[in-house]
């Protein structure tokens with residue numbers, strides 16, 4: 001990950017330099033997207049740019065940047081009518097779209113790629129600039145949502161995309177339900193008690209890795225309620241004060257990670273074995289050593305006792321902020 005955060009057009013600082021998916025530079029063109037003709041004109045504009053996704057994998061350059069394509073290159077492969085969404089306008093005034101090219105045959109999608117590659121976003125985001133990663137968070141979540149919402153949740157009739165992809169409307173006139181792309185809020189929290197903080201380990205984590213506890217916020221809950229409930233359910237620790245720290249879109253498929261620091265009120269850990277393999281309190285010194293080591297191995301090449309998620313993850317930044325680095 002390029003550590004230098006791309007500044008937002010209005011100068012607003014990003015949440016944390018290097019935190020992936022948090023610096024989308026696009027203006028979402030709220031007014032323009034309500035006008036179908038204006039959106040159609042942008043799709044035909046030679047200056048417009050298209051990011052292609054195949055099975056949700058973006059087309060990226062060797063260097064990690066988005067491999068933008070033009071309408072001309074889409075037309076050459078007969079991909080101009082592939083499923084698409086309008087993402088917004090970049091700083092140069094160009095409209096940016098995402099196109100789902102999964103329906104192309106492999107020869108056409110290879111020609112469209114040229115020297116670029118379709119790559120799993122999670123495994124290539126560390127190579128992307130902050131702005132491109134932010135654009136891909138929007139593109140991947142939206143293309144995935146449209147793929148899975150072809151039918152109305154109310155009446156089962158087909159839905160049609162509108163507002164450049166910011167909505168799907170039920171095609172049955174007697175229903176006409178409006179369906180909006182979903183965002184799933186997730187509370188992720190560092191529970192701090194004195195000089196220690198609580199970290200948990202799930203069985204599918206790489207060896208030695210621990211992370212902050214996390215869970216989906218449920219209907220009728222505040223963020224603070226969700227933090228207290230999750231920590232009690234997963235680790236049996238009582239939580240007092242909860243403070244919001246930073247957030248991160250996590251487009252797998254459409255979570256919003258809401259990072260908090262929470263005050264632990266008890267010490268004894270009782271884990272829910274369905275959620276966690278184990279949990280433990282770590283000291284600031286242990287956290288600092290793991291952050292500085294930055295890989296899962298100790299000096300002898302053995303799996304270390306404590307490995308922290310990499311900088312693309314919000315848990316890394318929450319921990320770094322607590323340690324004071």
Ligand SMILES: [Zn+2]
Nearest residue numbers: 152155170175
């Ligand atoms: Zn309907």
